[in-house]
Amino acid sequence: MAINIIKYEDWMLDQVTKMFCEQYDFKAEEFQLYFKNFYETPYQQDKCVRYAAVEGDKLAGFQSFFYWPYKLNEQVFNSFQSGNSLVNPEFRGQGIFGKLLNAIHEDEFRQGIDFLMGFPVQASYNSFLRAGWNNVLDLQWYVKPLGPVSIIRSIKEVKLGQFFRTEPLMIKESIQEQFRFNKTTEFIKWRNKLSENTYYYFVFEDENEVCQFEVKINVRKKVINELIIGDIQSSYSSLEFLNLAFQALIKACKSLKFISIITIAVNNAASDELLDILREKKFKPLNKSVHFITHPVNWKGQLDLDESWRLFRSDIDTW
Structure with a gap:
């Protein structure tokens, strides 16, 4: 069955929770509270975008871009940080993370974005570079x-x-x-x-x-x-x-x-x-x-x- 990249939907919450809890040893209730407070409270809910990789009704990966405004002189940018990125271990090695990263460039949501930025962990660093991101500094x-x-x-x-x-x-x-x-x-x-x-x-x-x-x-x-x-x-x-x-x-x-x-x-x-x-x-x-x-x-x-x-x-x- 093909893997599709789609926008996150509420039915995925339990699978997202399971995936992150198994990876990072979070407690399910605490993670879900964090997840909702992060994406679904007024500061982010109308600004962030979340993508999911799915095979049918099975979650293969998750990626988000959230509002993270930088300023230069007096100009404030509509900039977004990449974060909370994770691929289900059962689906790794299939290029899913790269597809999740590129989804934003095929989305109308991109029209309001000035630039993207992030602080990748070593495991995802090379995937970002392959997707065209630039390592400006460390x-x-x-x-x-x-x-x-x-x-x-x-x-x-x-x-x-x-x-x-x-x-x-x-x-x-x-x-x-x-x-x-x-x-x-x-x-x-x-x-x-x-x-x-x-x-x-x-x-x-x-x-x-x-x-x-x-x-x-x-x-x-x-x-x-x-x-x-x-x-x-x-x-x-x-x-x-x-x-x-x-x-x-x-x-x-x-x-x-x-x-x-x-x-x-x-x-x-x-x-x-x-x-x-x-x-x-x-x-x-x-x-x-x-x-x-x-x-x-x-x-x-x-x-x-x-x-x-x-x-x-x-x-x-x-x-």
Whole structure:
């Protein structure tokens, strides 16, 4: 029987759930709640598109493109991230993923899209390249250890409140010449509803200028309390100002005593100033990176200049 690529329909939910739960060891009820909150709440429901590969009434694969608006200077793009991609193990090796990726180019939905982007895992990376996507850059991970004593201390959320906010400031950034994710209040509310994580915000202010770090806490190997910097927004692009902001963040983490390491993923080509600060603050590069890929649709501008993208960990849908 032939495999067809069609739009996702509600009858597929149980099969999509089974496929993702078997692949990633999710719990069915939690996955279905996440799935509905992701695609079927007001922020995405009229913007995203979902495709399924089916053989009769059997699901062979799933792929989605969801609204992920970037801006450049004052222009906000109708851009979409590729994500939640998976092929049923019974059907792998038949080129199904490539067909799912290309479905959007045969769909009227494409008429409203400026460009596509994504952060593929290694298993799907080559399929994207074969489908005509471009690997513009790789985000590089850096780590700063804070001291061994922290591994014997548990996380105390009450103490986090001494230094971190749970509501972000809306900051007009000084840097306008690079692609930047357009985080609106509507987007923040939608994303917060999706995640079990608590996102925190460290704010540094000096003479009416402000720098905000978006962070979350992750526990590695049950004892390493990692503070991940997901984004940096600053109203002032001064190297000295950003250096003082990092200094204040590191000091706060050391004061808490239970943060073992600080990590950050950055585009090395986007900011010499940021790299200088990471080196000065003794952040060490890890043998770990994240591919970033793009595919033009209707916008005729240039997407493949690595220095044009200011990206961090929170740009990825799984933040």
